[in-house]
Amino acid sequence: MNIYEEIQDAVVKAFPTLFGSDIISDKITINDTPKEFTGDITLVVFPLLKFTKKNPEESAKLIGEYLVANNSKVDAYNIIKGFLNLSVSEKYWLDDFTNSYRQNSHEKIIAKNETVLIEYSSPNTNKPLHLGHVRNNVLGFALAGVFNANGYHTVKANLINDRGIHICKSMLAWQKFGNGETPQTANVKGDKLVGKYYVEFDKHYKQQIAELIASGKTTEEAEKQAPLILEAQEMLVKWENGDSQVMELWQKMNSWVYDGFAITYKNLGVDFDKIYYESETYLLGKTIVEEGLQKNVFYKKDDCSVWIDLTADGLDNKLVLRADGTSVYITQDLGTADLKYSDFKMDQSIYVVGNEQDYHFKVLKLILQKLDRPYANGMKHFSYGMVDLPEGKMKSREGTVVDADDLIGDMINAAREQTEVLGKIDDFTEEEKTALFRTIGLGALKFFLLRVDPKKRILFDPKESIDLHGYTGPFVQYTYARTRSVLRKFEGNVNADHGNTALHPTELEMIKLLYKYPIVLNEACTEMNPSKLIDYAYEIAKTYNKFYADCSILAADKEEQKIFRVQLTDFTGKMIRKCFSIVGIEVPERM
Numbered sequence: 001m002n003i004y005e006e007i008q009d010a011v012v013k014a015f016p017t018l019f020g021s022d023i024i025s026d027k028i029t030i031n032d033t034p035k036e037f038t039g040d041i042t043l044v045v046f047p048l049l050k051f052t053k054k055n056p057e058e059s060a061k062l063i064g065e066y067l068v069a070n071n072s073k074v075d076a077y078n079i080i081k082g083f084l085n086l087s088v089s090e091k092y093w094l095d096d097f098t099n100s101y102r103q104n105s106h107e108k109i110i111a112k113n114e115t116v117l118i119e120y121s122s123p124n125t126n127k128p129l130h131l132g133h134v135r136n137n138v139l140g141f142a143l144a145g146v147f148n149a150n151g152y153h154t155v156k157a158n159l160i161n162d163r164g165i166h167i168c169k170s171m172l173a174w175q176k177f178g179n180g181e182t183p184q185t186a187n188v189k190g191d192k193l194v195g196k197y198y199v200e201f202d203k204h205y206k207q208q209i210a211e212l213i214a215s216g217k218t219t220e221e222a223e224k225q226a227p228l229i230l231e232a233q234e235m236l237v238k239w240e241n242g243d244s245q246v247m248e249l250w251q252k253m254n255s256w257v258y259d260g261f262a263i264t265y266k267n268l269g270v271d272f273d274k275i276y277y278e279s280e281t282y283l284l285g286k287t288i289v290e291e292g293l294q295k296n297v298f299y300k301k302d303d304c305s306v307w308i309d310l311t312a313d314g315l316d317n318k319l320v321l322r323a324d325g326t327s328v329y330i331t332q333d334l335g336t337a338d339l340k341y342s343d344f345k346m347d348q349s350i351y352v353v354g355n356e357q358d359y360h361f362k363v364l365k366l367i368l369q370k371l372d373r374p375y376a377n378g379m380k381h382f383s384y385g386m387v388d389l390p391e392g393k394m395k396s397r398e399g400t401v402v403d404a405d406d407l408i409g410d411m412i413n414a415a416r417e418q419t420e421v422l423g424k425i426d427d428f429t430e431e432e433k434t435a436l437f438r439t440i441g442l443g444a445l446k447f448f449l450l451r452v453d454p455k456k457r458i459l460f461d462p463k464e465s466i467d468l469h470g471y472t473g474p475f476v477q478y479t480y481a482r483t484r485s486v487l488r489k490f491e492g493n494v495n496a497d498h499g500n501t502a503l504h505p506t507e508l509e510m511i512k513l514l515y516k517y518p519i520v521l522n523e524a525c526t527e528m529n530p531s532k533l534i535d536y537a538y539e540i541a542k543t544y545n546k547f548y549a550d551c552s553i554l555a556a557d558k559e560e561q562k563i564f565r566v567q568l569t570d571f572t573g574k575m576i577r578k579c580f581s582i583v584g585i586e587v588p589e590r591m
Helices: 003-019 046-052 056-070 090-103 131-149 165-177 190-214 219-225 227-240 244-268 278-294 329-344 355-370 404-422 430-450 473-489 505-515 517-526 531-550 559-583
Strands: 029-032 041-044 074-080 083-088 115-119 153-160 274-277 306-309 317-321 348-354 379-384
Touching (some): 003 029, 003 041, 003 046, 003 056, 046 056, 056 074, 056 083, 090 505, 090 559, 131 153, 131 348, 131 379, 131 404, 131 517, 131 559, 153 278, 153 329, 165 190, 165 244, 190 219, 190 244, 219 227, 227 244, 244 404, 274 278, 274 329, 278 317, 278 329, 306 355, 317 329, 317 355, 329 355, 348 355, 355 379, 404 430, 430 473, 430 559, 473 531, 473 559, 505 531, 505 559, 517 531, 517 559, 531 559
Parallel strands (some): 115 348, 153 274, 348 379
Antiparallel strands (some): 029 041, 074 083
């Protein structure tokens, strides 16, 4: 039980004595005291007045006096209108820090008997990964880390969209315009080569549309009648019918893409426990469509397409199978959902997908609920905002994307340039320099993508992300390296007893901040918001640098004071490393 819960519990116990009435803890609102007021914890009195039958000031005074008299951890109080500000004793904070340092943790995480499956990445095999995919992967990996740190059994899954009309577009363009080009002959990664032909398809398709419009067709007619799109649709039907030539081409080009993806995932530092392929799940989806027809959850139109009417649920009519019998996205999502549950019996199934698909996932969950799937209520859409560039929105078909591999390389190079200018790595080996540049570059990238609430759209600014000052990954990494430098210079026993050291205000501020780790970790999980940990790590770094400036560490006046400050430094560094490790960011021992 943390101090917030203890005070809440103490207030519950005080009510029968003070006011002759009972109250449940849910009615008691406790917050951190705003910095402009004296105190640590603030009790909001207004919601309690119907139980106290007294005015706000009198109610607060009685509760404050009771807590000071009956709880050794509360040593003072003050009242500001309807708010009771409580001051927690310095001894409590110091004792808690000392115990936590000895145990090497503030954590008291209890393993939960629940499995959480988190699906992220979900790329298409018609193009390489880009900046948008990078945010998805970074968020998904971080979210899995947050759930795992909170005691859940987590499964990281990737559903690869390896079939469909978009894949056929790349295949058809390569067939028509590729002249047998391969990743080896072109000396490029396989995913980049296939992506090249996706763009090529769009270029020729637009030319055909323009020609048809010039001949008198409407835009809608031209888009549907262009020879290239008709050929791509025919190829998709052949694929679903198992045409040997189409399947051979599909397998070859997809293998190129998988080799390319593997390199990108490794460079980005993300991984998966299970990989699903749409080509292996869409037939399961078709079976579920048949089941839905039999249960009258779905209905069939005259053209043989299959739909569900969700208008009574405030949504729309939704296509679940095309008239020609080919699948749509939701068809395979139905099949994959069943397969996931068969494999893992997960309690929660979280989809990390951009907010452009909000409607899709409302429909998917509702369909599975109507089909009485046992896992349907545990489905959640982790909806996040898109990533924009200074030039505007990225478009894969037009080739106006920031390639993930190029982005990673650029960030590492930016870290190299900035670090070399500072001139503090002259004694590093080339291997150590390479590792450092990678750690800083990727740390900057991931921190920038994680630092805001996932639901918000972000504008990615590489120059801002790599800065050693301000709200950036390198700033926090530098602070961690600073703590390690202090530890290396300390010649005493870091585990020695520091005694009852009198605390400097900044030391007390630091201890109170470190105390909040399990609270922040829990909030990051319950709110599905990894940015909570990022912001917390930044606050730790910022406060430590203030402490570093305010308090002499290795030249402290007393040995006990020196030992305490080194321990505080050590624990600060470990906390930064822990927060970053959970979300997939590395820290350098030297910088």
